[in-house]
Amino acid sequence: MKVAFVARYGPPEVVEFREAPTPSAAAGEVRIRVLATAVTAGDWRIRSGVMPRGFGALRGIGLGFGGPRKGVLGTDAAGVVDAVGAGVKRFNAGDPVFAFPGSALGCHAEFLVIRADGRVAPKPANLSFEEAAALPFGGMTALDFLRRGEVQTGERVLVNGASGNVGSAAVQLAKHLGAHVTAVASAPNASLVQSLGADEVIDYTTCDFAAGGARFDIVLDCVGNAPYSRMKRILAPRGRLLAVLADLPAILGSAFAGRTKSHRVVAGPASEKAEDLMTLAELAAHGKLRPVIDQRFPFEQIVDAYRVVDSGRKKGSVILWLDPRAALNTWEHLPERILDRIPAPVLPFIRAIPSRTE
Numbered sequence: 001m002k003v004a005f006v007a008r009y010g011p012p013e014v015v016e017f018r019e020a021p022t023p024s025a026a027a028g029e030v031r032i033r034v035l036a037t038a039v040t041a042g043d044w045r046i047r048s049g050v051m052p053r054g055f056g057a058l059r060g061i062g063l064g065f066g067g068p069r070k071g072v073l074g075t076d077a078a079g080v081v082d083a084v085g086a087g088v089k090r091f092n093a094g095d096p097v098f099a100f101p102g103s104a105l106g107c108h109a110e111f112l113v114i115r116a117d118g119r120v121a122p123k124p125a126n127l128s129f130e131e132a133a134a135l136p137f138g139g140m141t142a143l144d145f146l147r148r149g150e151v152q153t154g155e156r157v158l159v160n161g162a163s164g165n166v167g168s169a170a171v172q173l174a175k176h177l178g179a180h181v182t183a184v185a186s187a188p189n190a191s192l193v194q195s196l197g198a199d200e201v202i203d204y205t206t207c208d209f210a211a212g213g214a215r216f217d218i219v220l221d222c223v224g225n226a227p228y229s230r231m232k233r234i235l236a237p238r239g240r241l242l243a244v245l246a247d248l249p250a251i252l253g254s255a256f257a258g259r260t261k262s263h264r265v266v267a268g269p270a271s272e273k274a275e276d277l278m279t280l281a282e283l284a285a286h287g288k289l290r291p292v293i294d295q296r297f298p299f300e301q302i303v304d305a306y307r308v309v310d311s312g313r314k315k316g317s318v319i320l321w322l323d324p325r326a327a328l329n330t331w332e333h334l335p336e337r338i339l340d341r342i343p344a345p346v347l348p349f350i351r352a353i354p355s356r357t358e
């Protein structure tokens with residue numbers, strides 16, 4: 001199978017295509033034929049080797065010396081179950097699914113093998129494969145941090161970096177939990193975050209959200225420029241700072257920060273729970289969570305996709321498609337035997353077929 005491989009840390013151009021053995025599904029596992037995957041901020045970090053302050057010395061031990069130990073990156077995938085291992089009852093060949101191996105990686109490949117009782121779920125029927133692949137990284141992270149922050153109905157939540165992958169999910173999930181949401185985003189992204197449900201928008205290019213008199217029960221920081229020393233002024237009593245992006249000193253200090261003011265700081269890696277993926281699928285199926293896609297690239301253009309991610313300016317997710325049917329909600333009505341007969345130049349037009357719910 002074809003995989004995108006990162007042998008050494010560096011710029012987008014270090015990514016190269018290689019042939020790798022197609023994995024088989026062992027007992028309890030499913031093999032997914034990947035139709036769409038995402039290039040996430042997590043992939044950027046592993047590929048570039050750029051670590052938050054304090055983590056540099058730990059990079060070799062954690063990720064690999066000279067280059068990532070796992071050369072096939074990719075945290076999110078959507079596709080079709082292609083083979084099931086012995087004992088698997090939950091899925092059958094042909095089932096549309098999406099998956100979040102997360103830190104286990106491996107989605108930048110034509111096939112992904114994952115435990116059937118792990119972080120894989122039926123694809124919501126109202127989402128295309130590309131949309132489903134755009135859901136997990138930001139959704140899982142936002143869900144975990146908001147849960148650890150114990151968001152309550154009516155609380156005031158500020159999301160810093162609201163137009164990104166984690167932020168765009170956090171705005172929607174906080175609204176779903178009944179919070180009043182203030183989104184920090186640049187003016188060109190104001191309409192996007194409003195469409196996701198934000199009640200107020202602060203343009204970070206003209207206004208310092210920490211300088212006004214407003215108080216928040218929760219500040220969720222996806223940018224890394226909101227340390228507790230700066231946020232304590234704007235946190236209400238019993239307020240929580242959810243530091244999605246934090247350096248090592250901040251993570252180590254989070255257990256003690258704010259105690260004197262009855263504040264709490266939540267930092268560190270998000271948990272990766274199978275049941276959270278099911279929650280995201282349910283919310284998406286009911287229209288409560290909408291994946292945001294900035295740009296879509298064919299798999300072969302992964303370097304261009306990384307360039308967008310490296311800019312730090314993407315909205316939501318950047319998607320790679322490995323099959324023209326990734327743009328559709330279903331694939332059965334366009335079976336392989338028909339697809340194989342369609343001349344290559346016509347394939348891009350397949351992507352323009354409206355999906356069932358559109």
Ligand SMILES: NC(=O)c1ccc[n+]([C@@H]2O[C@H](COP(=O)([O-])OP(=O)(O)OC[C@H]3O[C@@H](n4cnc5c(N)ncnc54)[C@H](OP(=O)(O)O)[C@@H]3O)[C@@H](O)[C@H]2O)c1
Nearest residue numbers: 041141161163164165166186204244268269270312313314
């Ligand atoms: N703790 C964990 O387990 C965990 C899990 C996932 C992610 N993370 C980390 O969380 C961070 C965010 O991830 P992500 O996927 O959401 O990133 P992302 O999608 O790349 O974020 C890009 C967005 O950030 C916005 N932005 C940039 N500078 C900003 C600023 N000063 N104020 C407000 N918005 C700003 C950009 O909007 P403009 O174009 O308007 O600038 C853009 O829309 C990453 O560093 C990632 O490594 C941590």
